[in-house]
Amino acid sequence: MKKTFLIWVTACMLALPTLGTAATLSGVVIEDESGAPLDASLLLYKRNATGGFDFTAAEGTDAAGNYSFNYLEAGTYFLECEAYADCDPETEYCADKYLPQLYDGVQAWDFAHKKNIVLASGSAKVLNPIRIKARPFYFETMPIDPVVIPDSGGTVKITATVINTTKNILGMLFWGEMEPPCRADHSRFYDLWALYPFAQHTWKVIRPGANKVVLTCSLGAQAPEGPYFYLVFGGAGYVSPKMPPLEGFFCKGVSADECTTDFAVAGRRGGTARAVRANRNIATRFSEDGKVLETGPRKK
Known part of the structure; x- marks a missing residue:
């Protein structure tokens, strides 16, 4: 059992970019009007060989609205973000208050105008703040x-x-x-x-x-x-x-x-x-x- 586990861990490590070539992507999610940090989920997609995009990773923000994607391969990505109202879902029906957004400043329905993010091997890119707007209603x-x-x-x-x-x-x-x-x-x-x-x-x-x-x-x-x-x-x-x-x-x-x-x-x-x-x-x-x-x- 231990041997099988070690083989599995080794395979996972080999599948990841090496520390020298791995790229990182980070930033912060804030409310557009107030500038306050937001609780948000982010989905990262990477361009494939045919020109489409495949889901790569998901991350959430911390209390300060910060997020980070680590151990990324070089390539072209885009980022989707959805923020949540501050509430307790176990005792409240939470407001769906914010518009989903693509980086950078593009509404989530408008994939034709999404901004691609290019990562070089070993780079550490910090994106502009993702400013999330409230829904009109x-x-x-x-x-x-x-x-x-x-x-x-x-x-x-x-x-x-x-x-x-x-x-x-x-x-x-x-x-x-x-x-x-x-x-x-x-x-x-x-x-x-x-x-x-x-x-x-x-x-x-x-x-x-x-x-x-x-x-x-x-x-x-x-x-x-x-x-x-x-x-x-x-x-x-x-x-x-x-x-x-x-x-x-x-x-x-x-x-x-x-x-x-x-x-x-x-x-x-x-x-x-x-x-x-x-x-x-x-x-x-x-x-x-x-x-x-x-x-x-x-x-x-």
């Missing part, structure tokens, strides 16, 4: 506060706070998705009747700053017991959301002790807000004014 961080409705059914009120970072006043529609589905009305019937099960469109004027939005979802006695996970969207309609959705959950027909944050963690398929974003198959790209530029599978 986003759902604010909110505490996980489980709600229980009785087995006989009832109505859940979902209250969210939308932050408008622009100077514009505009009207916006809000709607939701549910798993399992529920009805938006007070019918006594329950079935899997719609793709967007509580797709009530609530119209709201969104002013600069914080705006309260309230949606309701009704479950009848026929609805199964257990947890119900929801996503709340805002925008011009189903095909044009202006911001990432707000996630949440409530319970039906169980005790308050059973309806705990464990359900919220399980619903994230990984325990953190980052895991939710990492597991989504569809990426929607937004411009700085909130216009949807592309919706579809993520491409490199």
Whole structure:
């Protein structure tokens, strides 16, 4: 066993560039407006022989916003960065506050204009600060506060706070998705009747700053017991959301002790807000004014 382990370690070491030829890439991630360091994840891609780019490495920032990629081969790279709001994902639904970005100053949807980074053998390159901008609109961080409705059914009120970072006043529609589905009305019937099960469109004027939005979802006695996970969207309609959705959950027909944050963690398929974003198959790209530029599978 020990011999096998040593062979494996030796193979890994041989696969890495030598200390003399290995390159490093480092920098800092900060908030564009305040200059404060950000908690962020960075993905590094290296150009291959056919001209495309392959994923190479992932790193996170430290408390000061610094990051470093070590033991890199010489070549051409590009860097993708996503920053996160300061919150505790075990007790809060974390705001998807910041726009993903490519180095240097290019929004993540705009791969055609990404800036390539050329590393020479043995070089140590320090990049310009990655300045991350806030989304024009986003759902604010909110505490996980489980709600229980009785087995006989009832109505859940979902209250969210939308932050408008622009100077514009505009009207916006809000709607939701549910798993399992529920009805938006007070019918006594329950079935899997719609793709967007509580797709009530609530119209709201969104002013600069914080705006309260309230949606309701009704479950009848026929609805199964257990947890119900929801996503709340805002925008011009189903095909044009202006911001990432707000996630949440409530319970039906169980005790308050059973309806705990464990359900919220399980619903994230990984325990953190980052895991939710990492597991989504569809990426929607937004411009700085909130216009949807592309919706579809993520491409490199």
